[in-house]
Amino acid sequence: MPTQRQNVEDAPPRDQDVPWHSDAVCRRDEAGLFFxxxxxxxxxxxxxxxxxxxxxxxxxxxxxxxxxALLQPEPYGVWGGLTAAERRVVLARRRRRELELKKAARAADPIAAAG
Ligand code: SF4
Structure with a gap:
């Protein structure tokens, strides 16, 4: 659960200049639904x-x-079907997976991993 809430009035604009945004279903929806x-x-x-x-x-x-929203990362609102709390879970999983892959690479080839 987010520890800090953002007011609807402070919600970031969804009409940012990103290539996919012109196809967004939420373009005309009220920000109040997402924030x-x-x-x-x-x-x-x-x-x-x-x-x-x-x-x-x-x-x-x-x-x-x-x-x-994951790459920014966007700290507030629903983006891509995920709440801010759900995005934090996804990001934590990704970080854990990256660490595990690095650990496995070091174990498989300790000389290369040592640089
Ligand atoms: S996935 Fe949701 S928040 Fe993202 S553009 Fe589509 S409707 Fe809007």
Missing amino acids: APSKEPTAARLSREEAAKRVCARCPVMVECREH
Whole structure:
């Protein structure tokens, strides 16, 4: 769960100049569906996030949007069908996997790994 909430008024614009954005389903949706208003109760947040995810599920650029949000990383809002908390989980898994691959490479070839 995010430790800090962002007001809808402070939400970043979704019309950034990115190649996939012209196909985004959410272009005309209210930012309020994708970003939390201040002091949003938990039940309302869960309901809003599920509604945003339903929009994302029918979006043709969901994969591009999700990668964008992971690479930035975007700290707030639903992007590519993932909440900020879910994106943090994905990023943590990716970091763990990278470390495991490096560890395996060092074990397989310690001389090369030593440089
Ligand atoms: S995946 Fe969701 S947040 Fe991303 S562009 Fe599509 S509708 Fe918008």
